[in-house]
Amino acid sequence: xxxxxxxxxxxxxxxxxxxxxxxxxxxxxxxxxxxxxxxxxxxxxxxxxxxxxxxxxxxxxxxxxxxxxxxxxxxxxxxxxxxxxxxxxxxxxxxxxxxxxxxxxxxxxxxxxxxxxxxxxxxxxxxxxxxxxxxxxxxxxxxxxxxxxxxxxxxxxxxxxxxxxxxxxxxxxxxxxxxxxxxxxxxxxxxxxxxxxxxxxxxxxxxxxxxxxxxxxxxxxxxxxxxxxxxxxxxxxxxxxxxxxxxxxxxxxxxxxxxxxxxxxxxxxxxxxxxxxxxxxxxxxxxxxxxxxxxxxxxxxxxxxxxxxxxxxxxxxxxxxxxxxxxxxxxxxxxxxxxxxxxxxxxxxxxxxxxxxxxxxxxxxxxxxxxxxxxxxxx
Numbered sequence: 001x002x003x004x005x006x007x008x009x010x011x012x013x014x015x016x017x018x019x020x021x022x023x024x025x026x027x028x029x030x031x032x033x034x035x036x037x038x039x040x041x042x043x044x045x046x047x048x049x050x051x052x053x054x055x056x057x058x059x060x061x062x063x064x065x066x067x068x069x070x071x072x073x074x075x076x077x078x079x080x081x082x083x084x085x086x087x088x089x090x091x092x093x094x095x096x097x098x099x100x101x102x103x104x105x106x107x108x109x110x111x112x113x114x115x116x117x118x119x120x121x122x123x124x125x126x127x128x129x130x131x132x133x134x135x136x137x138x139x140x141x142x143x144x145x146x147x148x149x150x151x152x153x154x155x156x157x158x159x160x161x162x163x164x165x166x167x168x169x170x171x172x173x174x175x176x177x178x179x180x181x182x183x184x185x186x187x188x189x190x191x192x193x194x195x196x197x198x199x200x201x202x203x204x205x206x207x208x209x210x211x212x213x214x215x216x217x218x219x220x221x222x223x224x225x226x227x228x229x230x231x232x233x234x235x236x237x238x239x240x241x242x243x244x245x246x247x248x249x250x251x252x253x254x255x256x257x258x259x260x261x262x263x264x265x266x267x268x269x270x271x272x273x274x275x276x277x278x279x280x281x282x283x284x285x286x287x288x289x290x291x292x293x294x295x296x297x298x299x300x301x302x303x304x305x306x307x308x309x310x311x312x313x314x315x316x317x318x319x320x321x322x323x324x325x326x327x328x329x330x331x332x333x334x335x336x337x338x339x340x341x342x343x344x345x346x347x348x349x350x351x352x353x354x355x356x357x358x359x360x361x362x363x364x365x366x367x368x369x370x371x372x373x374x375x376x377x378x379x
Contacts, residue, residue, distance in 0.1 A: 003182065004125050010180035011122065012137045014074055014115050017170050017177075018108065019141020020148075021081050023245060024166050025088070025104065026219045027149035027238040030227040031159055036094055040224075040352060044344015046094075046101050047220045051340060053105030054112070055333035061113035062326025070114035070121075075178035077111025082167040082174070089163035109333065116325045118181060120314035131307040132255035139249030139303070142219070146241035154235040200316055201324070203373050205331030207268065208309045210362040210369075212332035214275055215302045217339040217359055218244055221352070222295045225282070229353050232288050243292045248299035255304030264312075267304055268370020275301030275363030283353045301363060305370075306332070312373070335362075 033043050064073045084103035091097045119134050145166070152162045222240035226232040232239075259267050278297025281290050313328030339358075346355035 004122060006180045007118070007182045008122055008126075008130065010177040011115060011118055011134060013173060013177035014078065014111070014181075015134050015137035016141035016144070017078050017173050018081075018111055018115070019138040019143070019245075020145035020166065020170060021078070021085060021104075021108070021141075022138075022219065023142040023145020023147075023241060024149055024163065025085060025145075027146040027223055027241045028088075028159060028163070029220060030223050030234060030237055031153070032088065032097070033224065035159065036091070036097060038094065040344045040347040042094060042344075043224065044340040044342075044347075046097055047216075047340030047344070048337060049098050049101035049340075050105040050108070051216065051333055051337035053102045054109030055105075055330060055337050057106045057109035058113055058326050058330045058333055061110040062117070062324075062329075064110075065114045065117040065325075069183055070118040071178060071181040071183055073110050073114035074118065074181060075174055077107045077109070077114060078174040078178075079107070079171055081107025081111065082170045083107075085170075086164045086167040089159040113326050113329050116310050116329065117314065120311065120325060121182065123311070129256040131311050132252050132259075132304060135303075135307040135310075136249050136252030136255070139245050139252055139299075143242060143245035143249055146238055146245055150235050150238045150242060153233075153238055201313060201327045203369065204309050204312045205328050207366060207369055207373065208306070208313075208328045208332035209335035210365045211271075211302060211305050211309065211335070213335035213339050213362045214298065214359050215306065216336035217343055217356070218295055218298045218302070220339060221343055221356060222282075225352055225356060226288065226291055229286055229351070230288055230291055236288060240292060240295050243296040244299040246299070247296035248303045251300045251303035252307070255307060258304055259308050264308055264373050265371030267308065268373070269367050271301045271303070271305045272363040272366035272368075272370060273301075274298075275366070276360045279356060279359040279363065283356050286353060298359065305366065 029043065061073055081104050084100050084107060087100040087103065088097070091100055119131050123130050148166060149162070219241065222244055223237040226240045227234065227237035262270065274297055278294045278301060281297065282294025285291060309328055310325055313324040316324045342358060343355045346358070
């Protein structure tokens with residue numbers, strides 16, 4: 001087996017680990033909300049801190065990936081995030097929960113940029129489209145993590161048993177996979193620099209902002225929505241993340257084919273429309289089955305556009321792969337950064353159902369702006 005094939009398998013494992021981390025975290029947010037007696041505003045602050053610290057870590061992660069290779073940052077980020085997941089099980093109040101959220105965000109941010117930079121480099125070396133299937137691996141990890149929480153909640157397994165056990169398994173998986181990643185990338189060290197989203201990166205960055213806003217909000221608030229306005233049980237509420245992740249994972253298996261068939265403009269237009277439809281179905285019905293279907297549609301809408309935008313960011317002339325990925329990821333994580341306070345505090349005034357309408361607004365922006373990127377995004 002070639003070094004690229006081994007690295008590809010290891011990278012798939014890394015994306016699965018990151019997905020499981022995210023899946024367990026977001027599916028357990030209702031339980032953490034209840035345990036710490038948080039209202040929607042304070043829960044929004046917790047979500048905000050995760051995204052804020054992840055965003056602040058992205059330029060550094062891109063610099064490290066470009067200068068030193070992405071193997072080390074991948075392992076570091078996944079282990080740090082796993083440790084923070086364990087800490088979430090034992091926090092007694094809101095203030096220490098913010099410290100745990102910061103640790104989780106820093107780990108996620110570093111690992112995300114490093115793994116996407118590694119994926120872009122593997123695409124260059126192999127001449128194959130790999131990013132959409134790699135992001136499908138993350139989605140299936142998200143599915144697995146949320147499914148574990150569904151089973152745990154149904155069986156009455158508490159946070160202090162589930163979260164440390166999951167984290168330990170993820171650390172072992174990371175330690176097994178990381179040594180098989182490529183030791184470095186082919187990025188030109190002289191062009192490695194902090195790349196803010198401007199110039200040719202401005203439009204893909206704006207679209208990534210909207211896509212990540214939708215993706216992060218659906219992940220973070222879907223279970224809270226079902227346990228709140230829809231009045232579902234803890235296990236059924238966690239099933240919203242399962243539906244979202246399963247639909248996204250399946251759609252990402254075909255994402256590159258759809259990009260080739262429709263071009264980026266057609267893909268973005270359809271993605272935004274499906275996101276709008278799914279959001280409206282969930283929030284207008286306010287009942288269990290339509291809400292689950294709605295969040296599954298949102299997962300389909302998010303599926304292919306995010307990896308396509310990562311590919312664009314990592315392929316811009318004159319910008320290193322790690323720095324280009326970091327630039328669009330910075331914009332994306334800023335979108336994720338906004339979803340916590342925007343939806344959390346809007347929910348205080350107009351209710352969570354109406355606040356989630358912001359997902360449909362972001363989807364509409366993708367419909368309008370996506371076709372303008374067509375010439376830059378041809379596969």
